[in-house]
Amino acid sequence: MDSALSPSEQRMIAAAADFAANTITPNAARWELERTMPDNGIRPAAKAGLTGMLLDESLGGQGMSKAGMARAMEQLSMADMGYAFVMIVHNNFMNAIADGGTDAQRQRYLPDMLSGECLGAFLLTEPQSGSDAANVTTTARKDGDGWILNGAKAWITSAATADLLSVYAQTDASRGWRGIATFMVEAHLPGVIRETPYSTMGAHVMGTGGFRFENCRVSDDTMLYAPGDGFKGAMAGIDLARANVAAMCSGMMANSLEVALAYAAERRAFGQRILDFQGVQWQLADVATDLHASHLMAYAALAAIDAGQPAAIPAAHAKKFATRAALAGIAQCMQAMGADGYKHDFPLARHLACAKMAQYIDGSTEIQNVVISRDLLRPFD
Ligand SMILES: Cc1cc2nc3c(=O)[nH]c(=O)nc-3n(C[C@H](O)[C@H](O)[C@H](O)COP(=O)(O)OP(=O)(O)OC[C@H]3O[C@@H](n4cnc5c(N)ncnc54)[C@H](O)[C@@H]3O)c2cc1C
Structure with a gap:
């Protein structure tokens, strides 16, 4: 199976195994028992090349195949799947920006996400809807050259520490899933309220929790997917x-x-x-x-x-x-x-x-x- 992977992919998989053995394995039990996140966030993982794995090399990524990245994440999961899942969510968000974003958005967000300075999170699930994912009730109301967000999100991986949030919000409830748009919201903005992370059976390294948006204003240029494309983007x-x-x-x-x-x-x-x-x-x-x-x-x-x-x-x-x-x-x-x-x-x-x-x-x-x-x-x- 691995013979189909390129030599550079094989090197990345070996680097992931090293990172798992030297950084995750010695700390994972403590992170779980103390319910803490790693002090320096995902920066060490970024240094090991574990960000932008699918991203084209022209954007600073590793240009790996999907199977190659999965093999690398499998290595991390041997040490701790919670940590691996944080990295997957972050990598997937970078991919969405690379594929669906504008040049300005790529330039604005990707470098800091690559270096691990900025951690990404995916905000689709809400307190009242998980499996029925199109039932988004967080609203985005047009306001001049921006949008006002209101609502709540639940069960968000990296909620405790994320810097950049991809928020799925309803722009017109009468249009159902076709009304859903996606905004890239910086977590420090006024009107973004981070809830206390959940106490769960395990995987506390993921800092899973919720957010509330109370009249949070974002500009037009933070829109990643326009209404009609938001839900398709989430499912892509x-x-x-x-x-x-x-x-x-x-x-x-x-x-x-x-x-x-x-x-x-x-x-x-x-x-x-x-x-x-x-x-x-x-x-x-x-x-x-x-x-x-x-x-x-x-x-x-x-x-x-x-x-x-x-x-x-x-x-x-x-x-x-x-x-x-x-x-x-x-x-x-x-x-x-x-x-x-x-x-x-x-x-x-x-x-x-x-x-x-x-x-x-x-x-x-x-x-x-x-x-x-x-x-x-x-x-x-
Ligand atoms: C640790 C963790 C991290 C997560 N991270 C994220 C994240 O980063 N971003 C994000 O947006 N979401 C995230 N989620 C949410 C996850 O996607 C939802 O938990 C999942 O979609 C299920 O939704 P629910 O938990 O609301 O269950 P519900 O939808 O309330 O379902 C309850 C039960 O009913 C069953 N059920 C529902 N519909 C049907 C059906 N049609 N037929 C048969 N059975 C059905 C379900 O399978 C389940 O057993 C995370 C969840 C967890 C546990």
């Missing part, structure tokens, strides 16, 4: 996002398996290594099979995306399968480690919380089934 990257979640789940499963095998090779019971019990071997063999399948499904979807082929169905299958496999498989690996697996001394508890999170982000498991069923039922319409 959804197959990639789902395939990436599947790849990140593969990373967590691979690390859990590695940790459980190493533990079971040391731990003894009834006069032998835990690893010598066939029951334990078969538990871990099942995880290995699911990991293999998850990996193949994720990269089949990514290959379709890279080739410009329809990928909604392979991406939905991959996300549904890999998130279920990760939740069950990581728990299985913890079981093979006995009570020690349940401790924060090992990364499995963090991985387990992230595997549960993976079943919500970028469309829940049920929404993947909606996509798959729609396709299955098409011949019977």
Whole structure:
């Protein structure tokens, strides 16, 4: 699979693995227990080349394929999927600016996002609507040469520290999804209110939380997608996002398996290594099979995306399968480690919380089934 990647992509993937081993792994447990973000934000990740991975080299990016970036994010997820998800959201936002923004917007925002000075967030979900994502009630009202934003957003990755917000807002409720436009809102502007980050099962490094907009005025030139294009823009990257979640789940499963095998090779019971019990071997063999399948499904979807082929169905299958496999498989690996697996001394508890999170982000498991069923039922319409 990796043989299809260019030498520069292979180098980036190796750099991501180094960054995961040297920067994320030594700190991830502390970040989670203290519920803190890294002090210097994503600047170290940017220094390691983990920003602008899909961006053209002419814009300062790495020009990687989607599969190449997913492989790099899989490396980060072996250490901590929460950190990887922050980077994915940031990279996707940069991509949206590169593809859909004006030259002035690219010049204004991309350099600071590349250097990690500016962290991006994606604000679609609202307190009253998640799966029903077109039901945006945050409003944008035209006001001279700008817009006034009012409303609330919920479940926003990097809400605690984000500097630049891509805000999906309704310009004309009578037009439904066609009324949704997207604005790039600097988080320090008057009228942007950052809520206290949520207390969740895990992944506190993501600083997930909400925002309120109270008569927040933005100028016309902050519009990324005009009404009619906003919702299409939000959905444009959804197959990639789902395939990436599947790849990140593969990373967590691979690390859990590695940790459980190493533990079971040391731990003894009834006069032998835990690893010598066939029951334990078969538990871990099942995880290995699911990991293999998850990996193949994720990269089949990514290959379709890279080739410009329809990928909604392979991406939905991959996300549904890999998130279920990760939740069950990581728990299985913890079981093979006995009570020690349940401790924060090992990364499995963090991985387990992230595997549960993976079943919500970028469309829940049920929404993947909606996509798959729609396709299955098409011949019977
Ligand atoms: C840690 C985390 C980070 C996130 N980051 C972001 C972010 O950065 N930006 C952002 O915009 N959003 C983000 N989200 C929000 C995420 O996209 C939503 O949680 C997701 O879309 C599901 O919406 P919901 O949680 O409101 O569930 P709901 O839509 O309220 O659904 C509740 C339940 O009903 C099921 N359901 C809903 N509709 C159907 C249907 N048609 N058929 C069958 N079952 C259905 C769902 O699958 C779910 O089980 C994040 C979420 C989490 C947990």
